[in-house]
Amino acid sequence: MAFRRRDKRTDRQVLVENEDVPHRDNAIDNGFGDDRFGTNADNSDEDDMKCMPTIDNELNISEICNHRQVVDSDAPPDRFNFTYVVFYLLGTATMTPWNFFVTAEDYWMYKFRNTSINGTTTVLTPMQKSFSSDLTLAASISGTTFLILNAVYGHLVTLKIKMLTTLIIILGIFIVTTSLVEVNTDDWQEQFFLITLFTVVIINVSSAIMSGGIFGVAGLFPSHYTTALVSGQALGGILSALAFILVLAFGAAPNVTALIYFVIGSSLVLLSTICYVIMSRQPFFIYYCEGRDKYKILADTPSHSRSVNIGVQLEPNIREVFGKIYVEAVNICILFATTLSVYPAVTVLMQSESYGKGYAWNDIYYMPVVNYLFFNSGDYFGRILAGLWEIPRDNPHTVLLLTVIRLLYVPLFLCANSSIHYFLPTLVHTDAAFIIMIITFGITNGYLANINLIMAPRSVMRHEKEMASSIIVASLSLGLAIGSLLSMAFVQML
Template sequence: MRKILIYQIEMAHSGKQPLLQAGQDMDSDLDKDDGSEIVLDASIRDTSRIIPGQTRDKYYLTYFSFYLLGIVVITPWSFFVTANDYWMYKFRDVNTNVSMFINEKQTTLQVEFTSFLNVAASVPTLLFLILNIYLIKRVSLSARVLTVMILMLFLFIMTVIFVNVNTDGWQEQFFVLTMVTMIVLNGCSAILSGSIFGIVGNFSSIYITAVNSGQSLGGIFAAIAEIISLAVGASSTHAAFVYFIIGSATIFLGIICYVLMVNTIFFKYNIRVKSLEDYSDSSSLIKDVDYSVIFRKIWTIGVTCFMVLFTTTCVSPGVTVLVESEGKGQSKWSDIFFVPVINYLLFNVSDYIGRLSAGRFTKPDNLIVLVVMSFSRLIFVPLLLLCNAQPRHHLDVVFSRDYEFIIILALFALSNGYLVNAAVIKAPKLVEQHETEVALCIISVFIGFGMAFGSLSGYLIVKLL
C-alpha cells in the first residue's frame, strides 16, 4: 500500500492523476491505524473540494479559531485562579463580621486554596497529556476535542449554579468539590491542549503562536473580567456569577469555531494533503513513528519547556497571590485591586508580550543556549519569595515596595512567555512532517511535568514563608 501511495502522489504531481482522486481512492487505507497516522474524523477525510496550491485561510477563520482554542485551553485555570475574591469569600471565617479585605488573619482554607488549586490543575494535566499520546491513534480528533469541550462547558455551568448556593455550613466539603471540579476540568484541558498542539504543527509558525498567545490572552481576558466585576461594586457572588457565565460563553464559542474550522478547505488541506505530500518527499517508504527517535530530536525543547513551567508554577500564583501592597488597608487599590491588576493582569500581559515577541524574533538559534536561559529563570524564585508575601514566619521581607514586586513579576512573566513560545515554534522544524503531532504531544507532556513538579514544589515553598 505504501508503494502504491507514493506512486499515486507522484502521478498526481506530474499531472497524470489529480491528487484528490488519489487521496479519495486511498481514504480507507490511510485511515487505518498503523501507528504512523492520526485517526481522522469523517469531516477531515473529505478532501473532495481541496485544490493544492489554491487554498488560503479565508477571513482568517482558522487563525482566529486556533487563537480562541488557545483561550479555551487556559479558561479553566485562568477563570478559577483569577476569581480570588470569590474564593476568599467562600472560604472566609463565617464567625466574624470583619471584612476579608482588611482581615489580617486568613483562614487555613483561604491561605492554602491557591496552592491546592495549583496541584489540582497540574498533576491531572500531566496524566491526561500522557494519555493523549495514546488517544491520538485510537480516537478521532473531533471526538476528542468536542467531547472534552462539552464536558468543560457542563462543569462551568455547574460552577455558575454553585455561586448562589450557600456553602458556609459545609466549607470543607465545598473545598473538596471545587478541587475535584478543577481536576476534571484540567484533565479535559490537557486533552484539548495536546490535540490542538498536535494538529497546529501542520500549519505555519504563526498558527503555533496563535495557540500560545491565545493562552495568555485568556488570562488577560479573565483578569479584566474580574477587575470590571470588582469596579462596578457588585458583591463577590454576583460578580462571580457573571464572571463564570463569561467563561461558559467562551467555551461555547470555542465549540462553534472548532466545528466551523475543521470544515474549511484550508484546514483540510493542511491536515490531509500535506500529510500525503510528505510520503512523496522520500525515496524510501515512510517508517512508523519512533518515539525514541523523536525524543532525541526534541529533548532540548522539552527540557526548556519543563524548566520554564517548573520555575513559573513554583511561585505563581501560589506565592505571588500572597504578596500584599505596601499601602494595604489605606485604599481600594491596595485592598481590592492590587492582586487582580498586578498578579493576574500584569502577569498575563507581560507573558502575552513575551509570546508575541517570540513569534517575530525566534532567537537564540542554539538550542543549548535556550536550555541555559530556562535554567537561569530560577533566580526569580528567591526574588519573589523576598517580596511582601503574607503571612510569613521564617523569611524576612527584602522587596517591600510595590514597584519592586511589579518589576520582578513583569520580567518573570515576560521571560516565561518568550521562552515557551520560542521553544515550541522550533519543535516542528526538528522533526519530519509525519512526526509533528507526536512531537508536539511529547512537548506538551514536558510542559505538564514542569507544571506538576512546580506546583508540588510551590506548595512546600509557601510553607517556607
C-alpha cells in the same frame, strides 16, 4: 503527486497520497533539476517534508529522510485569516475557563464557610483551608497525567473526536457549575466539596486532552499558527485579570461574581466549539490536517503504472521523537517550573511599599494589577515577540542557557517586599523594582515558551510533528506540577 526514481533495473516509486495536491508541478525528480519546485512554492521551514524511496520492496523507516524536499505550492488560502483567529480563540478557551474557576476564590470561601455562625469570622473551616491546595493538587495530577497519555497515545484518536468531545464535556461541566451558584448548599457542604473536586478533575482531564490535541495539530501548520495559539492562552490570562479588577472595583457579591465568571467561561467554550466545527470544514484546515498529514510510503514496484494502492502508513515512534526534542522538552519543563514556583503563590504575598496608608491603589488594586494584569500582559507580549523575532532560531542549547539564567528571578521574588518575612531578608523594597521584575518575568516566560513550542515540531519529520508538539505540552504540564510543589515549600521559606 508522484516521486519517481529511474535506474537501469526498474522504476521505484514513492507516492505521496494527497487528494488535495493533484498537480504534477510539485513532482521532484532525483536529477535535482531547476524545475523541481512549483513557481509559487512556499519555502518556509514549516512546509517541508523529507522523504526517500524504499529499496527492494522493504520499508526502511531510517531511510525515509534524505535531502529531497517537497514544497507545496497549491495550499488553499486561509480566507479572512479565519483559521488563525480560531487558533487564537482555542488558545484562550484552553485557559480562561479554568482561570475563572480559580479566580472565584471568594465564592468558594463563601460556599464552604461556617454556616453555624452568623456574620463573618476570620477563622477558616477545614474545607476553606484545604480547598486551594486540594484544587491545585487535583488539577496538576489529572492534567499532567492525561497530557503525558495524550503524547503517547494521542495520535491513535482523531482530532475531531478529541476536540469536540472535550469541548462539549467542559461546556457541560461549566453549565452544571453555573447552575449551582444560586443553589443553597449549606446543608450538604461536604458533598458539594467532593462534587467540585470531581468537576475540577474532569475539566483538567478534558483541557489536557484538548490542549494536547490542538497543540499537536498546530505543529502541522506554519509557525505563526502556534504563536496564535500560545498568544491566545496569554490573552485568556489578561481577560481573567481584567475581570478580577472590575469585580473589585464594583464590589460585587461572591455569588454574583462567580455567576459572571462562569457565564463568560461557558460562552467562550460554546463559541470555541462552534468556530472549531466551522474551521474543520475549511479547505485550508483540511489541507494541513487531513491532506499533508496522511503521507504514505509505498513499496517499490517494477511497474510503470501509477495506480499502486498498497502502502504502509508512517507511524511516529515516541522514543525516536523524544530523542530529537528532549532538549526542548527539558527547556520548557524548567521554564514553567521556575514560573510556577513563585507565581502566583509567592508573588501574591508581596505588598506595596505604601501599603496601609489608606490609598486604594496601594491597598486594593496594587496586587491584582501588578501580579496578575502586568504579568499576563508581559507574557502575552513575550509570546507575540517570539513569533515576530525568533532568536535564537533552532538552537535549543542556547534557549536552555537562557532558561537557566532566568532562575535568578526566584531568589529576587523570595526577597521582595512582604509583611510575612520570617526567615528571608527583604532586598527588593520599592514598587518600581517589583513591577519591573514581574513584567520582565512575564516577558521571558512567554518568549522562551513560544520559542520552544515553535522549535520542537521543526526538529522532526512530517509524520512526527503532532507527537512532538504533544510531548512538549506534556513537558510544560509537568513543569507546572513541579513548580506548584516548589511554591508550597517557598511559601514556608518566607
